[in-house]
Amino acid sequence: MTIQQGNKNTTNRFRRDSRNRRDQQPENEYLEKIIYVNRVSKTVKGGRHFGFSVLVCVGDENGSVGIALGKAKAVPDAVRKGFExxxxxxxxxxxxKDTVPHPYIGRFGSAEVVIRPAAPGTGVIAGGASRAIFQALGVKDVLVKRIGSKNPVNIAKATMNALKAMRSVGTVAKHRNLAPVQVVTGKGE
Incomplete structure (x- = not known):
């Protein structure tokens, strides 16, 4: 938009500045996924009061991930709380190498999640809550099998328990003050 000012054309500086500021806002550096939305109701004298709980996961697609349950009277508020x-x-x-370092069984309540490393090109073979967590984590190849409970909250927590317990060869070697080769071969000293 140009404005005639005397004899010369000038660009509307205010509109251009606001457009530039909007374009320069940093993009969200985390991948955010909604895993499960649950509506709950409480019956009171005047009728029903509804609330929502939302299970979400956040990850940087580079080895960091977190899950949380957000609760509120409206879905957007619950989602915001969960992501925070x-x-x-x-x-x-x-x-x-874009997969987990070793097989592991994660447990939470009656939910069990069997996690196994997979060959390159396999993809994320997982369902529901586990799939969202591994995508946010940045894992490209993994095999996951859910056993027991179908509750998405318990499955997500079992998956997180397994991920927290996993250790790479390098981490174990550093912790034991050994060379990685000694950890792999089992020759400790």
Missing amino acids: RARKDMVKVDLY
Whole structure:
């Protein structure tokens, strides 16, 4: 938009500045996924009061991930609360070549999640809550099998328990003051 000012054309500086500021806002550096939305109701004298709980996961697609449950009277508020809490509760996970370093069974309540490393090109073979977590984590190849409970909250927590417990060869070697080769071969001293 140009404005005639005397004899010369000038560009509307205010509109251009606001457009530039909007374009320069940093993009969200985290991948945010909504895993599960649950509506709950409380029956009171005047009728029903509805609330929502939302299970979300946040990850940087580079080895860090967090999950959280946000609760509120409206879905957007619950989602916002969940994402804020998930960002605070992020954990760093040891990965090995776009997959997990070793097989592990994660447990929470009656939910069990069997996690196994996969060959390159396999993809994320997982369902529901586990798939969202591994995508946010940045894992490209993994095999996951859910056993027991179908509750998405418990499955997500079982998956996180497994991921927190996984250790790469390098981490174990550093912890034991050994060379990585000694850890792999089992010759400790």
